[in-house]
Amino acid sequence: MAEVIIYSTTVCPYCVRAKQLLERKGVEYKEINLSKEDPQVRLDLMQRTNHRTVPQIFINEQFIGGFDQLYALEREGKLDELLA
Numbered sequence: 001m002a003e004v005i006i007y008s009t010t011v012c013p014y015c016v017r018a019k020q021l022l023e024r025k026g027v028e029y030k031e032i033n034l035s036k037e038d039p040q041v042r043l044d045l046m047q048r049t050n051h052r053t054v055p056q057i058f059i060n061e062q063f064i065g066g067f068d069q070l071y072a073l074e075r076e077g078k079l080d081e082l083l084a
Protein backbone atom coordinates (compact mmCIF):
# COMPACT_ATOMS: atom_id res chain seq x y z
CA MET A 1 0.00 0.00 0.00
CA ALA A 2 1.40 3.41 -1.00
CA GLU A 3 2.11 6.06 1.60
CA VAL A 4 -0.21 8.99 0.98
CA ILE A 5 0.22 12.27 2.85
CA ILE A 6 -2.15 15.21 2.54
CA TYR A 7 -1.15 18.58 3.91
CA SER A 8 -4.38 20.40 4.61
CA THR A 9 -5.81 23.29 6.59
CA THR A 10 -8.90 23.32 8.77
CA VAL A 11 -11.08 25.28 6.32
CA CYS A 12 -10.31 23.91 2.88
CA PRO A 13 -12.99 22.63 0.48
CA TYR A 14 -10.38 21.30 -1.95
CA CYS A 15 -8.82 19.28 0.89
CA VAL A 16 -12.24 17.78 1.61
CA ARG A 17 -12.64 16.83 -2.05
CA ALA A 18 -9.20 15.22 -2.17
CA LYS A 19 -9.88 13.22 0.99
CA GLN A 20 -13.30 12.15 -0.31
CA LEU A 21 -11.77 10.92 -3.57
CA LEU A 22 -9.23 8.82 -1.67
CA GLU A 23 -11.83 7.54 0.78
CA ARG A 24 -14.12 6.50 -2.09
CA LYS A 25 -11.23 4.47 -3.43
CA GLY A 26 -10.54 2.94 -0.02
CA VAL A 27 -7.10 4.53 0.19
CA GLU A 28 -5.61 5.22 3.60
CA TYR A 29 -3.80 8.50 4.01
CA LYS A 30 -2.07 10.55 6.66
CA GLU A 31 -3.32 14.09 7.07
CA ILE A 32 -1.14 16.88 8.37
CA ASN A 33 -3.31 19.86 9.22
CA LEU A 34 -1.08 22.89 8.76
CA SER A 35 -3.49 25.03 10.80
CA LYS A 36 -2.38 23.02 13.83
CA GLU A 37 1.33 23.01 13.08
CA ASP A 38 4.04 25.56 13.65
CA PRO A 39 3.82 28.12 10.78
CA GLN A 40 7.36 27.16 9.80
CA VAL A 41 6.11 23.73 8.69
CA ARG A 42 3.93 25.43 6.04
CA LEU A 43 6.73 27.74 4.96
CA ASP A 44 9.15 24.83 4.59
CA LEU A 45 6.59 22.81 2.61
CA MET A 46 5.80 25.66 0.22
CA GLN A 47 9.45 26.29 -0.38
CA ARG A 48 9.99 22.58 -1.08
CA THR A 49 7.06 22.18 -3.48
CA ASN A 50 6.82 25.73 -4.86
CA HIS A 51 3.04 25.26 -4.53
CA ARG A 52 1.07 27.95 -2.67
CA THR A 53 -2.28 26.33 -1.95
CA VAL A 54 -3.59 23.35 -0.01
CA PRO A 55 -4.13 20.48 -0.27
CA GLN A 56 -0.61 19.37 -1.08
CA ILE A 57 -0.53 15.67 -1.76
CA PHE A 58 2.38 13.26 -1.74
CA ILE A 59 2.31 9.63 -2.84
CA ASN A 60 5.37 7.65 -1.77
CA GLU A 61 7.20 10.93 -1.17
CA GLN A 62 6.48 12.10 -4.72
CA PHE A 63 4.74 15.47 -4.85
CA ILE A 64 1.52 15.10 -6.83
CA GLY A 65 0.07 18.61 -6.46
CA GLY A 66 -3.37 19.61 -5.23
CA PHE A 67 -6.86 18.21 -5.74
CA ASP A 68 -6.95 19.11 -9.44
CA GLN A 69 -3.81 17.12 -10.13
CA LEU A 70 -5.04 14.17 -8.06
CA TYR A 71 -8.36 14.16 -9.89
CA ALA A 72 -6.65 14.46 -13.27
CA LEU A 73 -4.57 11.37 -12.47
CA GLU A 74 -7.75 9.51 -11.54
CA ARG A 75 -9.53 10.56 -14.75
CA GLU A 76 -6.53 9.52 -16.83
CA GLY A 77 -6.50 6.13 -15.10
CA LYS A 78 -3.02 6.72 -13.68
CA LEU A 79 -3.82 7.05 -9.99
CA ASP A 80 -4.24 3.36 -9.21
CA GLU A 81 -0.78 2.66 -10.59
CA LEU A 82 0.73 5.28 -8.28
CA LEU A 83 -1.22 3.92 -5.32
CA ALA A 84 -0.31 0.28 -5.96
Ligand SMILES: N[C@@H](CCC(=O)N[C@@H](CS)C(=O)NCC(=O)O)C(=O)O
Pocket (backbone or CB within 6 Å): 011, 012, 013, 014, 015, 052, 053, 054, 055, 065, 066, 067, 068, 069
Ligand atom coordinates in the same frame (compact mmCIF):
# COMPACT_ATOMS: atom_id res chain seq x y z
N1 LIG B 1 -6.39 24.12 -7.79
C1 LIG B 1 -6.10 23.88 -6.39
C2 LIG B 1 -6.98 24.83 -5.58
C3 LIG B 1 -6.60 24.77 -4.11
C4 LIG B 1 -7.13 25.94 -3.33
O1 LIG B 1 -7.61 26.96 -3.89
N2 LIG B 1 -7.04 25.80 -2.01
C5 LIG B 1 -7.46 26.84 -1.13
C6 LIG B 1 -8.07 26.21 0.10
S1 LIG B 1 -9.41 25.09 -0.32
C7 LIG B 1 -6.25 27.63 -0.68
O2 LIG B 1 -5.19 27.08 -0.44
N3 LIG B 1 -6.44 28.93 -0.53
C8 LIG B 1 -5.40 29.78 -0.01
C9 LIG B 1 -4.69 30.50 -1.10
O3 LIG B 1 -5.17 30.52 -2.23
O4 LIG B 1 -3.64 31.07 -0.78
C10 LIG B 1 -6.35 22.41 -6.06
O5 LIG B 1 -7.02 21.74 -6.85
O6 LIG B 1 -5.86 21.93 -5.04
